[in-house]
Amino acid sequence: MTYPPQQAIKSVLIMDLFIQQIINGLTVGSVYALIALGYTMVYGILELINFAHGEIYMLGAYLGIIILGFLTVAGLTAFSLPLAILVTLVAAGAISAAYGATMEKLAYRPLREAPRLAPLISAMGVSIFLQNYVMLTQGATDKVFPDIIPKKSVMFMGAEVTYLQIFIMAASVVLMAGLHAFIMKTRMGRAMRATALDKKMAGLAGVNVDSVISVTFIIGSFLAAVAGVMVAMYYGLVNFYIGYLAGIKAFTAAVLGGIGNVPGAMAGGLVLGILESLGAGYLWPEYKDAFAFLVLVLILIVRPQGLLGERVPDKV
Amino acid sequence: MGLLRNRYIKAVAVSAWMGLLTVPFAGTVTALYISGAILAGSALFAAFRAFAGTGALSGAGTMSMKLEEFGVSLTSGRRSVIALGVLAVILVVFPFTSNRYTLDLAVQTGIYIMLALGLNIVVGQTGLLVLGYVAFYAVGAYTYALLSTGMGVSFWAALPIAAFMAGIFGLVLGAPVLRLRGDYLAIVTLGFGEITRIVLNNWDGLTGGPNGISGIPRPTLGPIGFEELTNYYFLMLIMVVLCVFVVRRLNDSRVGRAWIAIREDEVAAEAMGINTVWMKLLSFGLGAVLAGLAGVFYAAKMRFVSPESFNFLESIIILCMVVLGGMGSIPGVILGAVVLYLMPEALREFQQYRMLIFGAAMIAIMVFRPQGFIGTKRRRIEMAKG
Numbered sequence: 001m002t003y004p005p006q007q008a009i010k011s012v013l014i015m016d017l018f019i020q021q022i023i024n025g026l027t028v029g030s031v032y033a034l035i036a037l038g039y040t041m042v043y044g045i046l047e048l049i050n051f052a053h054g055e056i057y058m059l060g061a062y063l064g065i066i067i068l069g070f071l072t073v074a075g076l077t078a079f080s081l082p083l084a085i086l087v088t089l090v091a092a093g094a095i096s097a098a099y100g101a102t103m104e105k106l107a108y109r110p111l112r113e114a115p116r117l118a119p120l121i122s123a124m125g126v127s128i129f130l131q132n133y134v135m136l137t138q139g140a141t142d143k144v145f146p147d148i149i150p151k152k153s154v155m156f157m158g159a160e161v162t163y164l165q166i167f168i169m170a171a172s173v174v175l176m177a178g179l180h181a182f183i184m185k186t187r188m189g190r191a192m193r194a195t196a197l198d199k200k201m202a203g204l205a206g207v208n209v210d211s212v213i214s215v216t217f218i219i220g221s222f223l224a225a226v227a228g229v230m231v232a233m234y235y236g237l238v239n240f241y242i243g244y245l246a247g248i249k250a251f252t253a254a255v256l257g258g259i260g261n262v263p264g265a266m267a268g269g270l271v272l273g274i275l276e277s278l279g280a281g282y283l284w285p286e287y288k289d290a291f292a293f294l295v296l297v298l299i300l301i302v303r304p305q306g307l308l309g310e311r312v313p314d315k316v
Numbered sequence: 317m318g319l320l321r322n323r324y325i326k327a328v329a330v331s332a333w334m335g336l337l338t339v340p341f342a343g344t345v346t347a348l349y350i351s352g353a354i355l356a357g358s359a360l361f362a363a364f365r366a367f368a369g370t371g372a373l374s375g376a377g378t379m380s381m382k383l384e385e386f387g388v389s390l391t392s393g394r395r396s397v398i399a400l401g402v403l404a405v406i407l408v409v410f411p412f413t414s415n416r417y418t419l420d421l422a423v424q425t426g427i428y429i430m431l432a433l434g435l436n437i438v439v440g441q442t443g444l445l446v447l448g449y450v451a452f453y454a455v456g457a458y459t460y461a462l463l464s465t466g467m468g469v470s471f472w473a474a475l476p477i478a479a480f481m482a483g484i485f486g487l488v489l490g491a492p493v494l495r496l497r498g499d500y501l502a503i504v505t506l507g508f509g510e511i512t513r514i515v516l517n518n519w520d521g522l523t524g525g526p527n528g529i530s531g532i533p534r535p536t537l538g539p540i541g542f543e544e545l546t547n548y549y550f551l552m553l554i555m556v557v558l559c560v561f562v563v564r565r566l567n568d569s570r571v572g573r574a575w576i577a578i579r580e581d582e583v584a585a586e587a588m589g590i591n592t593v594w595m596k597l598l599s600f601g602l603g604a605v606l607a608g609l610a611g612v613f614y615a616a617k618m619r620f621v622s623p624e625s626f627n628f629l630e631s632i633i634i635l636c637m638v639v640l641g642g643m644g645s646i647p648g649v650i651l652g653a654v655v656l657y658l659m660p661e662a663l664r665e666f667q668q669y670r671m672l673i674f675g676a677a678m679i680a681i682m683v684f685r686p687q688g689f690i691g692t693k694r695r696r697i698e699m700a701k702g
Contacts, residue, residue, distance in 0.1 A: 049503075098337060099337060102333070106679070107679045107683070111682060111686055114682070115687065118686035119682070121636055121640065121678060122679050124636065125675045125676065125677070125678030125679035125682065126679060128671055128672075128674060128678065129675030129676050129679070130675075131671075132669075132671045132675060133672060135668075136668060136669070136672065137338070137341040137342040137346070248628075251503065252507070255503055289510065289514055290511045290514040290515065293507035293511050294507075297507050297508065300493075300496060301493065301504075
């Protein structure tokens with residue numbers, strides 16, 4: 001994100017700057033929210049902090065560049081840019097979902113009955129593996145997103161909103177609404193809710209727990225990858241280590257909203273994005289990343305169950 | 317799906333799937349190589365299984381059982397005395413048969429053993445998941461760096477001060493945080509670790525920012541100068557032995573039993589009259605103190621500290637040492653620290669592939685041996701009971 005020069009800030013009305021920060025925050029926040037959904041869904045069902053989830057987002061960002069490059073060569077981008085972007089989003093999401101499902105099968109499924117820390121360590125192994133895998137195959141230097149997104153923008157209450165920002169927010173809303181409908185309305189969604197409540201009981205009632213878990217990883221990875229492609233478009237650069245910080249922040253968002261709680265993750269992502277944007281804009285830009293963690297620590301101490309979470313008493 | 321029951325078809329399908337996954341990243345040719353390598357690997361594995369199935373497998377099974385029993389007997393009982401003696405001789409003779417590089421590795425391994433033992437108190441004994449342990453390590457290292465370069469405080473005076481600082485840091489952080497449930501505690505400590513690193517990176521006036529602090533002196537004691545790496549190695553060795561002794565005594569004490577009780581069932585422990593808050597704080601504080609001490613040794617060894625040395629990956633690697641080695645088991649944790657620090661070093665020949673192999677090895681070890689290299693006796697009994 002770039003900050004306007006000092007003189008420009010003075011000439012801009014304070015209110016305009018505030019709204020600009022809110023809009024920037026909402027854009028980043030909706031990306032956090034999309035990644036956070038994967039964390040929260042997996043945690044809700046497996047009680048596992050899937051540390052490799054940030055890497056799936058990173059894979060998605062790379063896939064976005066790779067696939068869009070391929071489509072440009074194939075001529076689809078010249079034919080219709082929106083169609084090319086749509087294909088890129090879906091394809092990057094699908095391939096990342098395949099990665100997510102494979103990761104679950106290889107690294108987590110064998111450890112379902114193991115001591116609680118074992119899958120966590122295994123997740124960290126996956127994370128290290130995927131980072132180095134991408135570094136080796138794609139190089140350690142920054143990858144540039146092709147410069148084909150039009151830089152048009154509209155004015156909204158004195159703030160400048162780019163088309164891309166509108167697209168990111170709109171796409172996130174559509175995906176989140178879709179996910180909500182999926183969880184609440186479909187048979188598989190019901191199975192997911194049952195499994196999250198009680199894995200064993202759901203299994204006894206005829207739910208195929210293994211496939212529910214696979215579907216959870218597939219959906220979570222798809223959303224994270226779409227977020228990755230959109231971030232690649234937004235910032236224009238990706239690197240093999242972007243998954244770590246984004247993953248941590250998205251996890252923060254999930255905890256902020258009450259982990260395991262799907263609407264909570266959406267709210268947590270948006271709140272975190274806005275807080276971070278305001279904190280960086282008004283307080284100390286160099287402490288932007290620390291600010292997110294500080295908010296997290298404070299919220300956890302004051303309200304450990306998260307914004308929308310319910311207080312779960314210790315089970316005896 | 318029925319087709320996948322057939323072992324051969326399954327092997328082909330799995331390798332084709334893996335190859336397919338790598339196509340967008342590595343290109344078709346490399347993907348074909350990867351796919352072929354996986355197929356060859358699974359064929360070898362199958363051949364090995366078939367060969368072992370003819371009686372050799374049960375042999376290998378009993379052999380690994382025997383090896384494990386042997387390993388266990390080495391850490392307890394009569395044989396342990398002999399094993400310890402042999403180990404002591406090796407450790408004392410080692411510096412005279414090694415070069416600078418291996419000696420440097422040995423000293424760093426000692427520092428990691430201290431860190432792993434400290435984290436083991438918190439994670440392995442008390443069952444509190446901490447993901448920002450490296451923050452306490454950083455506090456120790458920076459305390460010594462600042463005191464020695466800024467005020468000329470000696471190593472020996474800085475040692476207790478750094479331990480105190482790290483301990484206070486641990487208590488201040490622990491007091492509000494320890495009432496949180498396990499995973500929240502993990503994430504708060506992670507956040508705390510990151511904040512520490514970011515502050516070290518940005519507080520240029522005090523910490524030198526990303527450039528760090530250089531010119532940190534090695535200790536001296538009367539006529540003995542620890543400038544010489546061999547002498548420093550022995551200092552490290554004494555410190556590690558001391559730590560092992562203290563941690564062992566703690567384990568067998570009333571405090572150690574209280575920690576185990578908290579790990580197994582916090583509610584029950586509280587019902588039995590254990591002051592769980594105080595015990596958890598104690599565990600947290602002691603873990604922090606050990607990390608602080610390790611930090612001083614690190615700063616003195618490197619003569620330089622910078623925020624980069626205290627990143628999240630470091631916290632994770634120390635945690636992995638504890639978990640891979642076998643949570644709560646002191647010999648296990650030491651073994652974990654040795655293996656995990658030396659493995660990437662040994663893989664240095666593979667250059668860029670080493671972290672890839674490291675990640676894959678972490679997954680493999682967890683999948684095939686989730687209790688760690690050497691589990692605690694209690695865990696073994698539980699597992700035997702099934």
